[in-house]
Amino acid sequence: MAFSRISKLDPPSRGIYTKASVMLCSLFTFLFLLHCFTDRCTSTSPTPVESSSARAVALIGDLRSLRTKRLVYEWSHGSELMGSGAARRSPRIIADERRLQELPEEPLILPPPDTGASRRASPRFAGKLSPLGEGRKKLPQALIIGVKKGGTRALLEFLRVHPDIRAVGAEPHFFDRNYENGLEWYRDLMPKTLEGQITMEKTPSYFVTREAPARISAMSRDTKLIVVVRDPVTRAISDYTQTLSKKPDIPSFESLTFKNRTTGLIDTSWSAIQIGIYAKHLDNWLQYFPMDQILFVSGERLISDPAGELGRVQDFLGLKRIITDKHFYFNQTKGFPCLKKAEGSSKPHCLGKTKGRTHPNIDPEVVQRLRDFYRPFNMKFYQMTGCFFGWDD
Numbered sequence: 001m002a003f004s005r006i007s008k009l010d011p012p013s014r015g016i017y018t019k020a021s022v023m024l025c026s027l028f029t030f031l032f033l034l035h036c037f038t039d040r041c042t043s044t045s046p047t048p049v050e051s052s053s054a055r056a057v058a059l060i061g062d063l064r065s066l067r068t069k070r071l072v073y074e075w076s077h078g079s080e081l082m083g084s085g086a087a088r089r090s091p092r093i094i095a096d097e098r099r100l101q102e103l104p105e106e107p108l109i110l111p112p113p114d115t116g117a118s119r120r121a122s123p124r125f126a127g128k129l130s131p132l133g134e135g136r137k138k139l140p141q142a143l144i145i146g147v148k149k150g151g152t153r154a155l156l157e158f159l160r161v162h163p164d165i166r167a168v169g170a171e172p173h174f175f176d177r178n179y180e181n182g183l184e185w186y187r188d189l190m191p192k193t194l195e196g197q198i199t200m201e202k203t204p205s206y207f208v209t210r211e212a213p214a215r216i217s218a219m220s221r222d223t224k225l226i227v228v229v230r231d232p233v234t235r236a237i238s239d240y241t242q243t244l245s246k247k248p249d250i251p252s253f254e255s256l257t258f259k260n261r262t263t264g265l266i267d268t269s270w271s272a273i274q275i276g277i278y279a280k281h282l283d284n285w286l287q288y289f290p291m292d293q294i295l296f297v298s299g300e301r302l303i304s305d306p307a308g309e310l311g312r313v314q315d316f317l318g319l320k321r322i323i324t325d326k327h328f329y330f331n332q333t334k335g336f337p338c339l340k341k342a343e344g345s346s347k348p349h350c351l352g353k354t355k356g357r358t359h360p361n362i363d364p365e366v367v368q369r370l371r372d373f374y375r376p377f378n379m380k381f382y383q384m385t386g387c388f389f390g391w392d393d
């Protein structure tokens with residue numbers, strides 16, 4: 001009965017039904033997208049970034065713009081964005097950069113002693129190593145692959161609090177600089193672990209190393225990958241600040257940014273700029289790893305809500321959420337979250353002086369030019385990851 005009544009409706013009434021169903025569909029699609037963004041990319045605790053999800057949907061729509069397509073095309077087809085400008089840069093600056101990259105940013109942090117607390121936390125194998133040093137060295141099952149100056153040290157130090165994670169303190173640089181040494185050399189660098197514990201290391205340069213995805217996949221296709229990403233403009237300034245701290249006579253950030261300041265052409269061969277084109281580097285990883293094997297951690301949220309980001313990382317690694325907000329306090333002097341108790345110690349612990357440096361003031365016009373430069377790549381990155389990082393306000 002009801003059926004036949006509907007079928008007999010006159011055309012305008014049918015139009016109303018069609019419009020209503022289209023509107024409902026749009027609403028559901030929007031809610032679905034909103035759910036995807038919040039579920040995949042944020043922790044359960046609300047953050048300011050979550051509230052921007054709706055804007056993300058609109059921003060991602062911008063990808064359709066021709067300008068974006070052109071820029072993204074240029075990177076994927078290896079045009080001027082891919083380093084041809086290196087030839088224009090002074091060999092001295094390039095050599096200096098290389099040498100500086102060789103210098104360790106932090107001293108080697110040795111695996112800490114065992115603690116009773118960690119043994120209690122993991123019922124089967126009693127957490128970390130026993131005083132007898134049982135266990136065996138394994139190749140890492142999870143890697144923090146980047147990005148340089150993203151907050152990778154903070155993430156590793158926080159993760160080490162977990163009784164089921166054991167990590168090398170120093171950066172092994174195996175998949176970029178030391179690959180010829182072989183997997184046994186690499187394994188030997190690792191701390192001993194007990195069954196069920198995860199071995200980890202962090203080397204931020206992996207993310208931008210062309211050969212790294214294939215090499216890591218050859219070690220194990222199941223390796224879990226974590227990338228801490230940060231606003232590429234701030235990241236570039238942080239990168240420059242680090243270089244400046246080691247070599248105070250380098251040219252200004254502003255002059256290194258441009259190939260030609262008058263035309264405003266950005267020097268994408270400068271590593272400080274190049275590293276921030278996340279979408280381009282990610283593309284390389286996706287040739288070898290599925291997206292669900294890569295976790296993107298927001299460098300900004302790692303500071304504003306460390307426990308929330310650590311919650312996501314523990315879930316991703318299949319670990320119990322042991323690291324919570326109880327582990328952190330905000331140190332006013334340092335201006336960053338710190339651990340109430342570092343791993344293997346009962347004392348509060350902040351990262352060292354090389355983390356959280358004061359950045360030099362950069363000409364706001366140059367900052368704006370860089371924002372404009374990165375915008376399309378950021379959009380592409382949000383689209384690829386399904387995560388909105390809110391760098392483009």
Ligand SMILES: Nc1ncnc2c1ncn2[C@@H]1O[C@H](COP(=O)(O)OS(=O)(=O)O)[C@@H](OP(=O)(O)O)[C@H]1O
Nearest residue numbers: 148149150151152153154238336337351355356357
């Ligand atoms: N809790 C905490 N304490 C101190 N610093 C923190 C913290 N969380 C994130 N950060 C940010 O980490 C930035 C350094 O990033 P990385 O550790 O990845 O640098 S490196 O690539 O290993 O050199 C560093 O960058 P700068 O501020 O530019 O020095 C910090 O902003």
